[in-house]
Amino acid sequence: METPKDPTSIDNRISEGLTRIAIAMRSDEWSKAEKAGLKPTQLAILEFLAGRDSARVKEIAAHLGVSQPTATDSIAALERKGLVAKASAPGDKRATAIHITAEGKAAFGSVSPIETAAMEAARSLSPGEQEGLLLSLVKMIRHLQEADAIPIQRMCTSCRYFRPYQHSGAAKPHHCNFVNAAFGRNELRIDCRDHETADPATRAATWDAFEKG
Numbered sequence: 001m002e003t004p005k006d007p008t009s010i011d012n013r014i015s016e017g018l019t020r021i022a023i024a025m026r027s028d029e030w031s032k033a034e035k036a037g038l039k040p041t042q043l044a045i046l047e048f049l050a051g052r053d054s055a056r057v058k059e060i061a062a063h064l065g066v067s068q069p070t071a072t073d074s075i076a077a078l079e080r081k082g083l084v085a086k087a088s089a090p091g092d093k094r095a096t097a098i099h100i101t102a103e104g105k106a107a108f109g110s111v112s113p114i115e116t117a118a119m120e121a122a123r124s125l126s127p128g129e130q131e132g133l134l135l136s137l138v139k140m141i142r143h144l145q146e147a148d149a150i151p152i153q154r155m156c157t158s159c160r161y162f163r164p165y166q167h168s169g170a171a172k173p174h175h176c177n178f179v180n181a182a183f184g185r186n187e188l189r190i191d192c193r194d195h196e197t198a199d200p201a202t203r204a205a206t207w208d209a210f211e212k213g
């Protein structure tokens with residue numbers, strides 16, 4: 001048992017802390033989904049598809065961290081409600097891709113601006129603490145990607161448009177080639193709709209430059 005004299009390792013306690021936060025976030029997800037008359041997995045699928053033209057079931061399942069049959073069931077429920085539809089996958093007419101319908105966008109839009117308990121908690125941090133936490137999350141997510149625990153997320157650090165520390169000065173050191181603009185450390189994206197995954201060698205070099213910066 002943990003005592004003040006004999007604490008568990010800090011990595012264990014960080015993991016415990018993240019688990020506590022995940023509980024609040026799950027509750028947030030249920031509240032938002034209920035407002036839209038959906039299950040959390042269904043809402044998460046709409047959120048995933050809202051930033052894309054379409055996606056295959058395999059991609060959706062990987063992003064959500066669920067099995068393909070689970071994703072298929074949720075997609076079928078959304079299709080019955082008219083919130084998503086199937087079509088041929090771009091570049092492969094034999095494969096099926098899922099896209100969000102106008103009704104699906106409206107359902108997602110009706111709940112996406114809702115303030116959550118997790119967002120409120122993040123706002124309670126100082127700007128410096130927020131930036132530090134964002135950077136820590138980027139590093140942890142990147143580690144999980146490298147360990148194949150999660151698929152590559154749409155973060156700046158894995159994007160082919162990202163140029164870390166291209167600019168002198170602390171305010172906006174990074175550069176996004178997609179919009180050709182400088183941006184700050186606190187503007188790093190975790191899930192950017194314009195993200196395009198860089199090839200492995202570029203991702204490794206970008207991460208190196210990012211860490212050294």
Ligand code: SF4
Pocket residue numbers: 154155156157159160161162163175176177178179189192193194195196
């Ligand atoms: S396109 Fe998005 S993910 Fe890529 S560098 Fe620009 S802001 Fe970051």
